[in-house]
Amino acid sequence: MNDQILWTPAQLGSITLPHRLAMAPMTRSRAAADGSVTELTATYYQQRSGFSMLISEGTQPSPDGQGYLNTPGIHEPAHVDAWKSVAAAVHEAGASFVIQLMHVGRVSHPANTPHGRLPVAPSPIAADAMMFTATGPQPMAQPVALDEDAIARTVEEFRAAAAMAIDAGADGVEIHGANGYLLHQFLSANANQRTDRYGGSITGRARFPLEVAAAVAAEIGAARTGFRISPANPFNDITETDTHALYTHLTAELADLDLAYLHLVHAGDEQLLRTIRGIWPERLVVNRAGADLDARIADLDNGTADVIAVGAAALANPDLPARVRAGAALNEPDPATFYGGDHRGYTDYPALDDWPPELSPLLPRGPDMITTPPFDPELADALAVSPIPHTITAEMIPLLRSAPFTPPLDDLIGGRPISYDEIELDGPGGPLPVTVLRPARAVPAAPAMLYLHGGGMIIGDRFTGIAPVLDWVDEFGLVAVTLDYRLAPEHPAPAAVEDAFFTLAWLADQHRALRIDPARILVAGTSAGAGIAASTVLRARDAGGPTIFGQLLMSPMLDDRDNTLSAAQYAESGSWTGISNSTGWSALLGDRRGGADLSSDEAAARAGDLSGLPSTFIDVGSAEIFRDEDTTFAHRLWAAGIDAELHVWAGGFHIFDGIAPTAKVSQATVEARRSWLARMLSRS
Structure with missing residues (x-):
């Protein structure tokens, strides 16, 4: 693996990266009941500050934006104060910190929100999926369709949340337009069956996501604004029938805003990836989900990506950049502790420095994880x-x-x-x-x-x-x-x-x-x-x-x-x-x-x-x-x-x-x- 390019600096708008390995956003569901992050959250992100840029877990810009239990918010002064400690911890360790703004839309249940209201969406169509609540899994509720006034209020919620994120010390924000959440629902013809100017054609379906991007860029600056997409991702009951045309249009319109970066979750359509790269010739962050590190670095080497983002490997290996440099083995993630709970599976994954010094020379090297001495x-x-x-x-x-x-x-x-x-x-x-x-x-x-x-x-x-x-x-x-x-x-x-x-x-x-x-x-x-x-x-x-x-x-x-x-x-x-x-x-x-x-x-x-x-x-x-x-x-x-x-x-x-x-x-x-x-x- 020739990883020299991985360790070269990069510039994403106003965000300077010392190398090109970033941490992808991952829901961890460990915020306090009021949506404030905790001291444990600060520890979690600081542990991973060897990454050049850390993108936070999805953070709701309003009470309506919450879908899962114990996800963080950025819509109250208390949230700003809590995020300040996280941003400071990351900056102290030398990394950049971006807060992802995630409105879940219909991917919710009243039991999980602070106000107990029905979720909102482009159309009153429930996602065919289950939502985990405090009383167990329940079918996702039928949402209330946003009228045009409510759409305008939601755009303003994103704008205000972006300003709060910057006040909290974040270097920028990433707008979550992927994974079947609200902005992705507007893009998708099966979730968006509107007949007004926010539905129907590709231009109509892309209107709301683009309005959010424009509002956030106007509020905090385009150079501090990123946008995440996941073309052809069926997660949360999303169906796309015009993926190439849809994302060609969306990417071109986002490019006109001159955002800091576009974050693409790649689902395997190489032709579409090349098309998007042609429209977005620089500042493209690619998360080739499920791929090994060699394949991700190849995206840098061949010019497909400018920065690569990793998720589960970063979750389980707080010092992943150091491990990659050393050729050291990786910890395996524990799916049982991904969502909710305490420090276990959150801040207790061992780093190389946690190994006893006298055992450090014995750490396995190379990409093949860990071998074992045989039994007698x-x-x-x-x-x-x-x-x-x-x-x-x-x-x-x-x-x-x-x-x-x-x-x-x-x-x-x-x-x-x-x-x-x-x-x-x-x-x-x-x-x-x-x-x-x-x-x-x-x-x-x-x-x-x-x-x-x-x-x-x-x-x-x-x-x-x-x-x-x-x-x-x-x-x-x-x-x-x-x-x-x-x-x-x-x-x-x-x-x-x-x-x-x-x-x-x-x-x-x-x-x-x-x-x-x-x-x-x-x-x-x-x-x-x-x-x-x-x-x-x-x-x-x-x-x-x-x-x-x-x-x-x-x-x-x-x-x-x-x-x-x-x-x-x-x-x-x-x-x-x-x-x-x-x-x-x-x-x-x-x-x-x-x-x-x-x-x-x-x-x-x-x-x-x-x-x-x-x-x-x-x-x-x-x-x-x-x-x-x-x-x-x-x-x-x-x-x-x-x-x-x-x-x-x-x-x-x-x-x-x-x-x-x-x-x-x-x-x-x-x-x-x-x-x-x-x-x-x-x-x-």
């Missing part, structure tokens, strides 16, 4: 026949909890010389079941271990994954305590850590009765339990005790943000997929997941300071989601001067030793843990 062959065979579900959704939680998750403890102990006591503590959230496991032989001042089970913080019990702990009780004579901490979503964070810390404090306090050495207490955990273990050790450090001798973290689940290479590589494969990970963290943290204000009680990786922690053992598979968050945690421990041992097992998926215990790599993993424990317990 023995492990892959075991995974293929494993009955354990690899993907867990919220709907599956009750069923998984009702299934017998682990065998009875006596069966797990088998012939080992181990005894146990069942105890119910009066925990921070009520009764807290605890089991104390002891070697049958008397061990004076025995070492002790608090064990936290896995299960994604949503399933499992105190005996889940406990087999290696039983081996350690038998071999090393340690006393192990395991508990049923409270599970999410019924008990969100930090309930599980509170239960674990409470049990840890009880264990230390009962050292005489339990005949343990309070100076040799270890904390261990598997998967989510390992994450809880890490958080519990951090809490003990911050509370000044109990003193922890060491922590053993087996494939720990540490970070809620999912912004690592391994999270992308194994989002859809292995024994714990990205959906499962999202289910667990969302259950634990709810809407706060991925936010900026989480504590180490909620996700251990959020701890700002890892100094003062005990010796640590971490292991993880090379072929699992948690690989990079775990290796990063180890790097941070080393940077804080902590004695930490890290094992990354080649070809290992999540908890591979539990699914394939006889595999050679599983046996090596078990031995590495045993070896670390033996060395730790040999210390005086």
Whole structure:
């Protein structure tokens, strides 16, 4: 791909662009109820200020112009004040900012507008489509036809909105004449069946869009006015039977206004694209929807476009220009979070700078997205026949909890010389079941271990994954305590850590009765339990005790943000997929997941300071989601001067030793843990 032309400057009217990659407008439906944009909106656009020009989401110029829930407006003083922070944030980062004026016309429903009125349109013909409302999808309402006085008022609404946009700090406005909205409805013969001067012929149907363009250009200057078209786009029940003649006329008339630019959403008609380019020889922005970046850059290289605009790729990659320059992989957009909601799928897509610095050299290069290290062959065979579900959704939680998750403890102990006591503590959230496991032989001042089970913080019990702990009780004579901490979503964070810390404090306090050495207490955990273990050790450090001798973290689940290479590589494969990970963290943290204000009680990786922690053992598979968050945690421990041992097992998926215990790599993993424990317990 020869992309040199992409990085050359361009001039669109009065708007100077340092390069030719612009962000297309995209509805995101995250405005406040009154139509004001929010601080989150400012963050969203500022994150994407590496683009030369950002065109805002469609913004209604009047209450009648709103069609969707929570779209922004630019028709009240409060709207101007809110947009000022967005424009300032974009300008501070060095990009230009254009507000798109979008009147939806008939693509609406009274339930979505501030005044509850019927939508307006060129003719009283409802679009054959559904509109999402607060109470669910509803058929689009039959609109009221605009009479000529109402048309004149609508033109003035566009004019006033354009002036407000400039007052808010925008560098210009883009008039939305595409995608089946009001101006496009006037252009279309199936939506516009008027018999007056605003209907019938091509000249009549184009009259209203041209009046809007002329009024806006007269108000703020043609050099700050853009216009968007989407020839032959059937979106929102639009039918065009005379597309070539219609857009030849419209483009020629718009060209006479000497606007800053024409923004064309290309639907595949190359002949029409060439015709429009001939009429509009400069300042043409082309959005070749669905095409890869090479095809879009080719439009620049062959003179078809002066600037290219991208949509979904900009949504998912806030630093797309930097990624293109570096040849780095791209994030995939998440359609489930396109419209409405909070920061998720809006401001939490990772940028290159969000990757841990030590992992930056490992970022995949080139256009082919992300490749993955393979599973170990023995492990892959075991995974293929494993009955354990690899993907867990919220709907599956009750069923998984009702299934017998682990065998009875006596069966797990088998012939080992181990005894146990069942105890119910009066925990921070009520009764807290605890089991104390002891070697049958008397061990004076025995070492002790608090064990936290896995299960994604949503399933499992105190005996889940406990087999290696039983081996350690038998071999090393340690006393192990395991508990049923409270599970999410019924008990969100930090309930599980509170239960674990409470049990840890009880264990230390009962050292005489339990005949343990309070100076040799270890904390261990598997998967989510390992994450809880890490958080519990951090809490003990911050509370000044109990003193922890060491922590053993087996494939720990540490970070809620999912912004690592391994999270992308194994989002859809292995024994714990990205959906499962999202289910667990969302259950634990709810809407706060991925936010900026989480504590180490909620996700251990959020701890700002890892100094003062005990010796640590971490292991993880090379072929699992948690690989990079775990290796990063180890790097941070080393940077804080902590004695930490890290094992990354080649070809290992999540908890591979539990699914394939006889595999050679599983046996090596078990031995590495045993070896670390033996060395730790040999210390005086």
